[in-house]
Amino acid sequence: MSTNKHALIRYRVIDKCLRQVDKQWNWKTLAEACSHEIRKVTGHDTTLSERTIKGDLQNMRHDEALGYFAPIEYDRLEKSYYYSNRSYSITEAPLNRSDSNELKQAIGLLQQFTGFRHLEGIENIIQKLELLAYESTTQAKKIVHIEQAPVIPGQKWLDQLYESIKEEKTLMMTYKPFDREANTLIISPYLLKEYDNRWYLYAHNHERHQLRTYGLERITKLQPSLQEYIENASFDPDIYFNDIIGVTLEPGKKPSKIEFEVYDNTISYIRTKPLHHSQVEIEGNERMSRFVINVIPNFELESLFLSFGESVKVMKPKAFHNKLKKRIDLLQSEYKF
Structure with missing residues (x-):
């Protein structure tokens, strides 16, 4: 455990001690209590000096960064420290x-x-x-476990992109699509979005004069550009993502009603975890229910429906139904021996 966290433990212990008004606390007894707690928490023996404990007391009193401003006083007659406000505790200290x-x-x-x-x-x-x-x-035993990729591809660019968006700085970016050669372009970055354990950048492409989406794992180089930053005049993330699932939106496309059937046990899953905030159940029974969502079809939506296998079937619109059927037929052909 780091020295910084040792200090946190000491502050906590000193606070607990000084709230015990039936005992006297000098630097030695405080040091012993802190050493005992550090040993209990970390398993390591620690010897604390007078300078360390008095420094902690000083920090708890006056350190603006900590923000405790603890009312610690010293009784010269009893040679002990105490809280002048007996109801005070650093755990009650509000955030400024x-x-x-x-x-x-x-x-x-x-x-x-x-x-x-x-x-x-x-x-x-x-x-x-x-x-x-x-x-x-x-x-304490572990109660909650959150599934998370240990390293999300492209996350090394996050800090530089974050700063560029915040400061409205133009960037020269070298970008290598999966299926093409790398190219260099000038961008005005607007937004970072995480989806399905991948990071995406939404930025204005200066050459194409339009909003584009870039996967961070395909960025090979970023450096400042002297070109003028083009402000975000029309891109509102809340509106942009309102009608799609995932990250892909082809310019000019409008939302359409996607009607789909869900079968057996998957019905409860879809009911309790809607595919989109617009989802409505229009009919159903124990064996089959029919739902509608109002979205712009994209690759992510196709993949989502296909992930349910035989438990979900898209009915309308016909063009989207046929597109999924074509992918299913291709998949089926790949599994023929």
């Missing part, structure tokens, strides 16, 4: 406005389970949260 703003930004990133290193501004908030949670994370 600056913390709150940083936390909102951090939550937006953390909810997407990214590979960002761009979390420097919330370091002190994380310390506060760790302080409240460290006991449960050291000894």
